[in-house]
Amino acid sequence: MADELHNPKLDAHPGSNTEKDPESWVSGDDPMTGAQASYLTTLCEEAGVDAPAEGLSKAEASKKIDALKAQLGRE
Template sequence: MTSVPDPKTWATGDDKITDRQKAFIETLSSSTGEEVDTNISKGEASRKIDELKNKGFNNQQPAETTSSAAAKPLQDPKQWTTGDEPHTERQERFLKVLERDAGEKVGVERLTKSEASQRIEELKEKTGRS
């Protein structure tokens, strides 16, 4: 896995926060119970997203007591702005593993990102994988 450069070094790090960053911060903020001022730069938003994601993971129950609902995506895949785009290679690889484990054929070749995400969640539940 490649590491992301420090947002302080980004050429656009001082630009205004993007709409996607703002929406993601608001989602994370509501799940962690922390209020966040979104009048920040792209770089600050990136750091805040990382902080909130880590905070959310640290506040979760241990894996053996976590419900399957806690593993669901933070946002409904149907609401993704890129949900109608073709699935990613990573989704395809994971679906093929889940297909094998579940003994099912998905037909991943024609799925959109949101359809692939929904199918992944269904197969994860069926196979007990996380």
């Protein structure tokens, strides 16, 4: 009988493919989404910093969101 193929769905602790470095995003250069802009504005207000200029890419917005979340202790 042939060896069975490994099925990662059956791993007790599967790795995550939901997190990628924003630099690797296919759509990273697209303009940030409305949701990103809204969340970024909220985080900036809570952190007491000026909101970033409009025109950020999805990847840039994601990095700023991550940085603000870390600053606010929300990782």
